[in-house]
Amino acid sequence: MSDLTRKTAAELSELMASGETSSVEITQAHLDRITATDTAVHAFLHVDTDGALAQAADVDKRRAAGEKLGPLAGVPLALKDVLTQDGVPTTAGSRILEGWKPPYDSTVVKRLKAAGIVILGKTNMDEFAMGSSTENSAYGPTHNPWDLARIPGGSGGGSSAAISAYQAPLAIGTDTGGSIRQPAAFTGTVGVKPTYGGTSRYGLIALASSLDTPGPCARTTLDAALLHEVIAGHDPMDSTSIDQPVPPVVEAARRGDVNGLRIGVVKELGGEGYQPGVEARFHEAVELLTKLGAEVVEVSCPHFQYALPAYYLILPSEASSNLAKFDAMRFGLRVGDDGENDAEQVMRLTREAGFGAEVKRRIMLGTHALSSGYYDAYYGQAQKVRTLIARDFTRAYEQVDVLVSPATPTTAFAIGDRVNDPIAMYKNDLCTIPSNLAGNAAASFPVGLADEDGLPVGFHVMAPVMRDDLLYQVGAALESALADQWGGVLMSKAPELEVTR
Amino acid sequence: MTVVADVLPIDDALAQYDPVMGLEVHVELNTKSKMFCGCPTEFGAEPNTQTCPVCLGLPGALPVVNAVGVESAIKIGLALNCEIAEWCRFARKNYFYPDMPKNFQTSQYDEPIAFNGWTDVVVDGETYRIEIERAHMEEDTGKSLHVGGATGRIHGASHSLVDYNRAGIPLIEIVTKTIEVPGEKAAAVARALVSQLRDLLLSIGVSDVRMDQGSLRCDANVSLKPKGSTTLGTRTETKNVNSFRSVERAITYEITRQAAILSSGGKILQETRHWHEDTGITTSGREKSDADDYRYFPEPDLVPIAPSREWVESLRATLPEAPSLRRARLQTEWGFTDLEMRDVINGGAVEYIVRTVELGVDAAAAKKWWLGELARAANESGKDLGDLGVGPAEVAEVQKLVDEGALNDKLARQVFDGLVKGEGTPAEIMAARGLALVSDDSALIEAIDRAIAANPDVVEKVNSGKPAAAGALIGAVMKDMRGQADAAKVRELLNTKLGI
Amino acid sequence: MPSITREEVAHLARLARIELSDDELDHLAPQLDQIIGLVAQVSDVAAEDIPPTSHALPLSNVMRKDENVPCLTPEQALSGAPAAEDQRFRVPRILSEEA
């Protein structure tokens, strides 16, 4: 059964239901694949072999006992290391949390466990999700399975790399400015940022509270939808959680029909600064949607150009406060406690030693933006720009059902390329950030490879708040039409990874 | 290190300067759970047994607002005649401190839930209106134990041990506008205000207001301006002045200290100061600096609170009457004279008498104990009436024993003494101290026989038609019984014996 | 003229409790200056009457009942502590009283 790792979650589910294989077999196959490939990819920070196999055995036992199980019961998953899991190391990619084992489950993890999903381990990420390449992880970068010399995107590079390396069929990411969608685009996989408040943040180590959104990563649209349905829904532990039914995402993914759907191409998200191969694949996909019966128009969102500056005020401001708790007093790293240094000095020394350069940069920026005399000009104004961006969306949605753009201006770049140029790095997220600021749902779907470098290109779909189902409708339509063209999903074009023993 | 500053005698100080005050009062609410999580709020629990990821500030945890916390804040606002915000938010106050788990306090900044109120306080029969700037919601911090120093104080300690049970307990911060009253009344008005706030909070039932447990804490701002001047002076903020007496003493001290500095040409530093209950002085804490940049911003983990007007009005309907009306009503009900009522108010005993009377005790008896034996004990120990460990329930119990004839007033005073000293329940104290009245007739009759035998001249007088002379015999019997007899009972038995 | 000086960066580091090295200060000041140049664009985009947005959906009055839920055990609470003593978090000496 060596091909178990090539199956989709939906296929694995059927194989288990029909008794052809077990969760333990599937889990073991993926653990083996991790062992064989992760030296090269470095998608995982922690592999919970015993925990995963125990969970799998439990699902198998319950299935054998005739218990009615959810559609994803027994399917393995890779969890971004920013979500707490009781008793399992959780670092958020930071030295300051090395060895910390949270005493509680995040809501996402609670729901995964309740659905019988097997958690293989914790995936690599930019430290505290600050970054677009996973190079900011304190534990070393993750490599893109399509080209190991390149970054897999970020911050959730580990999760996307894991699914594109067939180490897991499913993964959880979190998206603050594109951290699910951009890595999905760079790895030829599907990544969905649900509506803000559609998935619970309880147990998500906060980067920017008003932007952070957990969401599903998978190799197919249907798998992403199945996972979306498991983790979404109201959570009384998160005050910003939306108390409404989960949009019908699975049904939309199964239907995959765009006939009559009105699609708006965002004028401002393209042109200068966009790689030709990215634009070419994007426009072909738009054409394909037209052929499938969608009505396509161009739409202007004039304030999107201010999304990046607004984002780099709001995020650092909230982050500077959210990260204050990492102070060496109650958990995590402590440096300089020699009996001589006082608490304040130990805090300073620990934070100096425990945080990486990008984290410090953003804490400093946020501290500046919130300090007296600057608040109104910076944070206050950025919140107003948010209103303008949300209004751009509202106006656009009066004309169209969804908006589309490339997911990223370029394909995956080389490791080390942009580490010393923060602004170039920030510009990766030009297309994805507006949806975080406005809180609406958005996703990236693979639409082919750029001619110039043979690397995956992501197609970005943005849907109104709580219309996450529309994303899946578009994604599934594209996926099946492209599979017809290619004779399979894009992932089947990925180069084989060298397997180590 | 304590430096004793020179002070000017208070009369001299007030002759030259007018004090301007402001009070910030923190009240711990008596909700079952904390402000943002479901942990209990019990005082005195074992360390770190009432914590969860939220109040420990663990990575990933999120706050959810306690509805009763908001309700209590609105009630307090209404009781202080405040406007209640139609829409308000929480804000983060960012600063680092080891007993504050998130290194920001979830509080309110420019959008408090209640604002623009007032309350009237009475001092020596004179009414002063205190304007209330705002009342806002926030959370308490943990508690640090400083280890290795000589006195458990922060200075000289080698390390500290932190208990987060208190972290996250709901607090309401009440902030007055500047208070300017005649200098000689200033400290007394501040004390009366705090005492009245305590009464108000008790009467609306939102807090236990145990000052000894820190559930009501005051910070007092004081500045001086030269008599006749309108320019405000530099103010100091004296932290943690945690009894009514201390409020009065600390403000008086600050007036005399600042006056001494100003009159010798010095400058007041804008700083926080610490009140020392034992020595009765304040010492320099921390100078205000540009590091006091709290970087307030709206708490993004919480959504706005928009109390509907129906909700506010329904809470208003539950409020007891205003303090001044209530005082007048109580005076009538209790049948006290103006002077008696003034003593009760000045003594901070109104609420205790109310609750004692509720337990079935006659108002005069309640007043007698609260203003007599208990006020004396409070004064002697430097405590507030509420911190003696004797409550209305104990007073009612003792009075019941008096009414039943098991105690007389003299013995009751000894019982109160035992209660204040923590010797147990009234019954236990009576047993331990042997205080019960002798109700055994045969013992009394024996004592009467002894008295008759020892005082033949008195018996002679009674028998010769002067029954009033029997009083001397009663005195002798009471003395013989060491006071532990009911005088009425003795009289009854003696009369029978003597046939009168 | 830079919008942020090295001294200001040092001040921010004190506020943020990060013991930056001289090297880092040299490095960070121009970087922050550059980033602030980028983000400062927002300051004149929105008109006075534009309301601020803090969340996607304008929720309000999200509250929970005043009820107790199980706490962590003290062992769990202290499980991540760098140092503990007498069931309390042991922290280095604290020099000044709370702010």
Ligand SMILES: [Zn+2]
């Ligand atoms: Zn708690």
